[in-house]
Amino acid sequence: MGWGDRGVQIKTPEQIDVMRKAGLVVGRTLQLLRESVRPGITTGELDAIAEDSIRSAGATPSFKGYSHPPFPASICASVNDEVVHGIPGERVLAEGDIISIDCGAIVDGWHGDAATTVAVGEVPHDVRELMRVTEEALWHGIAAARLGGRVTDISHAVESHVRSQPHPTGGSYGILEEYVGHGIGSEMHQPPNVPNYGRPGRGPKLVRGLALAVEPMITLASNETTLLPDEWTVGTVDGSWAAHFEHTFTLTPEGAWVLTALDGGEERLQQLGVPFGGH
Template identity: 50%
Template sequence: MIHIKGPDEIQQMRVAGAISKAALRVAGTMAIPGVTTAAIDRAVEDYIRAQGAKPTFKGYGGFPGSICASPNAQIVHGIPNENTVLQAGDILSIDTGATKDGWVGDNAWTFLVGEVAPEIQGLCEITRDCLVAGIEQAVPGNRLGDIGYAVQRLAEAHGYGVVREYVGHGVGRKMHEDPNVPNYGRPGRGVKLQVGMVIAIEPMITLGSYDTRIWSNGWTVQTADGLAAAHYENTVAITADGPLILTADELGPWCAMHGGIESEGEAPRDTEKPEQEVSQKPLAEPDDASDSISPDSTAVLPL
């Protein structure tokens, strides 16, 4: 069942969202060579608790961390640990969640650790752009298929894979509510978006195949071919005035991609890289995601 939120409830979710985004900023500033993902996890948990909130992920279904820390070929649900030491050239996807006064904020970002290979930076840039494209479709009267189509069209036009098995979701008093929000689909199909719906839009895009495998720990998901993946996420409310990002950064439009950056801004994109036009070629068959995945489907919800 989809839970419609009123203005006061959405405002409370903005508080939780602001904490989750600020926690993500804390994590991003630590995404530099020599730092362990366990150290990032501790810092994020300390920050969230200092705000009078709880780390949503910790203990969720038995998950041991306060963040998901997924480097390189890991897509989602990487478990922070002392043995994963960041190195220059890595990328690190960090997913944070904060629960404040019973409301959840959920977001994710992929950070570049030092200088990375151009093809890896390109993947991250396009995945971030896919998030923007999906959010732009989050308006009343559109359907979930419009969001998924926008993400899929942009990613596949640049030759990337769109993960099928893991999808976005509704957010509210629970981290995972209806509806599921896939990153692929057909325009005009699926659940109609209504004012008061709150959803997590989270493209998970791969450098190669979209096939995945799960580690023996039962959590960590990585690409089956071992190629890199990127993951960006915001919690978004559907309003009469358009999409409202509840996990927006309170300090301004912070969109740093390079780990260790504390202020607004980032290293410029490679201006030598030619602009690529979005192809009009047919999209890869979305496995009949036109109805945007029913709540009883086998799709898995990321944390």
């Protein structure tokens, strides 16, 4: 997709308020799933919990039936060396695994989209560090967004934070380049793309009414990926483990507002010295 402004959807404040409702459904569902992850539970059981949570809130799962082949579940559940788009099923989580859970919900035609990576019990230090770096990179990306800035200001901030962090084994983290964040609104995926790497000052302007899903996908080694035979699950070529965090956010005249964070992102943004623009 090109860097032009064509196709970029600008929402009214009222439409953003509906996206906040969808974002809260996603945020509460992910909170419930984090609490539900344990050794012995299956990814399919997590999916059932998610679908019940979304539908009980009067929302519709964004993912179910999406694209071709139609995605068969309400969450993506990607374990260990699976980066994104894992299909939930009979896989049993074990002590020491990590699982990326990606969740989307629709309220009155407007979408929310977020993801988190959860440790199953105790995990090795290098994996814990991978999760920390990836989540921090997400927040640094959001914190770099300003009205009048450009999309790749976010990209540059994500990459800069990842590159600044020491690797536990002396190597370097892999930043996925084929899979990126995106615009979001009346569709789950819209222009513009939001890469997790690159030089600042490029791409469409960051303006009021633009909503973006920022989602760093980081590995412990190579960033090369492969598509598994199910035509959805994306895994690492070298088998290195991966983490994935995502939030949907927008900018108001007051600052950033993270629509899928239960507190609107206020705590994390304040820690980074960034104005909070929610209400």
